[in-house]
Amino acid sequence: MPEVYVIGHKSPEADSICSAIAYAELKNRTGDETHVAARLGPTPPDVAFVLDRFGVDEPVLVPHVRVRVRDVMTTEPLTAGPNTPLRAIGELMTEHTVRSIPIVDEGRLAGIVSERDLARRYLEELNIQSFLEKPVALGQITDTLEGKIVLGTRETPVAGRVLIGAMRPETIREFVREGDVVLMGDRENAQQLVLEAGICCLIVTGGFEPGSSQVETARAKGASILVTPYDTYAAARLINLSVPASRVMNDQVATAGPEDLLTEVIEDVLASAHREVIVLDESNRPVGIVTRSNLVRPPKRRVILVDHNERAQAADGIEDAQVLEIVDHHRLGDIETAEPILVINRPVGSTATIVASRYDELGVKIPPATAGILMAAILADTVLLKSPTATEADREAVQRLASLCGEDWRRFGEEMFAERARHASYVPSEVLRQDLKTYRLGETKIAVAQVELVNPERLLEMREQLLLEMKKFAHDAEYDTVILMVTDVIREGTQLLVAGKKRLAERAFDAKIDEEGVFLPGVISRKKQVAARLAEAARA
Template identity: 40%
Template sequence: MKSTKPIYVIGHRNPDTDSICSAIGYAHLKQALGFNAVPARAGKVNAETKYALDYFHVEQPLLLSDLYPRVKDVTLDCKIVVRQHDTLRHLGEVMRGHDLKSVPVTDSKGILVGIVTVSDLAKRYFQELSMQDLSEMRVRYRDIIAATDSKVLVSGNESDFIHGKIRIAAGSIKMIQDTVEKNDIVLVGDRHDETLIDIVDQGISCLIITGNGRVSADVIEAAEAKHIFVLSTPYDTYTVARLINQCVPIRRIMHPDPVCFKPLDLLSDIKGTMEETNYRNYPVLENGRLVGLVSRDNLMLPERDRVILVDHNERGQAVEGIEEAKILEIIDHHRLGGIQTSEPIFTHAEPVGCTATIVANMHWQNDVDIPASIAGLLLSAILSDTVLFKSPTCTPYDKKTAERLAEIAGVDIQEYGMAMLKAGSGIGDMTPAEIAKNDLKEFQIGDYRVIVSQISVMDPKEVMDLEPQLIEAMQNICDKEGFDLSLVMVTDILQEATYLLFTGSPKTLIGEAFKKDASGTHIYLPGVMSRKKQVIPPLSEAVKRIGKN
């Protein structure tokens, strides 16, 4: 059976413009090829990317904080519910008719108030060995009329609650008079009129003639005079007694305040609760409304989310829970970083300056037209990743692709590119902690876990003035998340250079990689603009040299 779940096209955590725009662009290509692809993101959209999205009037992709299995992935449809004032007979019919083991119970407004199980109904069955005091159960006359399929011979207020007990008129009239009390409901078969009138004179509230017994006009007249219900039912006395016992409202046997879950609860979090409570089914609520059930018996591994990764291929950069998902494809322009899959997948990696370059050309290779808005976003990604073609990662292929996309989008490359970079170049109201995590990527370099963030600015001074606070924020990330080194690239767009801030250890790795004095907290790197090509490779080579010494 073909899966109906969407395929999420998603970039790396702390997404940059390429990660967001390539996800949107590649999802468009997959949709054009007939796939149910949905663009997604693994983090907050930065100012530069927001400018591009707003400029080309494209909505932000769906935010996926993680891919861990959740309650929504195993929730069963729950189209059958009962109301708390429905009778047990109705409940039995619902359970039998739909082969259900449990049913949610709602009030008149549809709000969940409980859950009732087949075992609750079974317990009630054993209680039917004795006649119930319906005065305690808030049963109405209309419930009895419906349950016994009675014809109303003398009517009253059918909405009134019953205040007496159920009596069976058996034996002599003296025995009946000694048993029957005021407001009782009396079941009687084929009896003489005098006996029936004597029973009516006892001050009962309802007389039920079973087996379609004969009722004379005198009995009817006596009942009307005393405002007593008279009902005629086709069932025998024993059956009627049982049916009346089934008039008890469901709320009397349901489990009130049941254990409930929410659609976004993690399956790993609810399993402990299920083991402790050991119920068969659990309601799933969203904004207080019932949206389905989770079954303990059917709590199996759900169908895994299907994802396509763009602009990354390393586990440390992927959305949380990627190991729980099924990776279908990887479209990237970075080094291969070690994500493992359970089966062969389609990969497309090229040594170009931007993933969007690959995505755009895959459109043309498949004869799929690129709309102006998508072309504008792909162009934005190329201009961002190559810093308006100034980055050493930029290739002639990137430039040629960008020129073609600019023509489709109807924008001037230099004018639009500078406006977009300027929009993302200021730090605005970003905190030092936010700057330290801007466009953050994690790398495994030798035995060291290293994170490298990057922020591109027109005026690096506004960032460097915050150096003490930045270093503190970077060290906090290392301490809390177990990284060895934290680096922040403050890239000067105009001067085509980078201030590299660093904290953690070993600092000798920084000095060895860039042949600079690394005793402080930053070094200046003229001509360095690319993390991928000018920072990670020197660090990778340096760790090899340190290891040999």
């Protein structure tokens, strides 16, 4: 079955990334299906520091969870080369029950041959196929006629008109020209005449062997001879199918990429003359095919959500995906599922704490590297266990994980936050978007972004630019209020900047909020000390 993505929220940070990695590892060790850790955006520098420290690869980037072409396509499509005889193409279609065969030249798509193309050629061809326009190899004709070569080689080129030698010997010379291909039965006199006329190839039908004198004449004239078991009528019809695929292929082919959205390709499939779309990689090589049958009940992408359970924070297209589990420590949101699922939602400071406990509950030993990234996630989400969201379960988990990975958690946490400060962005748009969460409180839509720094003074000197960006973001994204928490890890407090409608925030924190913002001592948790107060004020 397709893989299951274990995926965090839209603003990747330590808890969402590290929990996704650790939970995917746990699921892979305890089940038969393949689970892949994923992220919805770039890995922040401090998280990259954590992953590098413990030698862990970052999750794959998944921009959305809508159904892609690769989720429904038939992989490893049958292909043929441009020189493949049409009969071989037809046999491939019959053997594998397909309606068309992509034609590739040096691995890259050149065109397509369909059943319709073969049928049209067979029905519309009034004359026996000529090889004047494009020679074919003797071996191709031999394979098509299921014959054997008496004189010549498989590589010998055959170029000329194709004629049936059904005339009387005395009149046949009037029809045959030098370089022609002639089909006839065991009429040795007629065979001798056409060979002496300089034909390029004699096809003897009915399985009859040519006489020695005819073979010698052919050798002297440089002609080829092959014998087919088919009678002359059947051989004449079949020879039309010895031409290469390049002669009849259609080079106007509907194509798509593996990552294209299925919704954007459906129309192409239905509108295509071949009722299918060839899926190409970046090198124009076929990697799959989508037909109408692939469009019947396409499978949904399967996901496990970690560190979030609200649609606004989830991957684009989450409404089209199949959510299998939710592992989170936030309030319950608005994710809906068609059937009951496993939801693990606990009042702790970090999703990583829940993931660590799941290892214990399932009797799985936590590897040192996994213990290291889980420890880092807890420290990041609880601000070195100083946040009021930190629980005894978080503290116990950090102590145990630190012993498993061999790190002093306090020293490591300080290094991690120092790394965050070293890479802190001072571009207002990046500051606002790097860790932003959306909350809907009744009819009010609020964005709360947070930056945690050891020394926030430089950033706070940019209040004017930050507020301008916040106002622009509120207008463009249709937020009623945009809040930026500039959290001082050392002072253990937050400078709160607010753009848009401020009254709700002023009620929540019982303070007048101007352009300078307001400093909130002891406030370092977005979830418990900001979002919770806003929700309470909205209900009042």
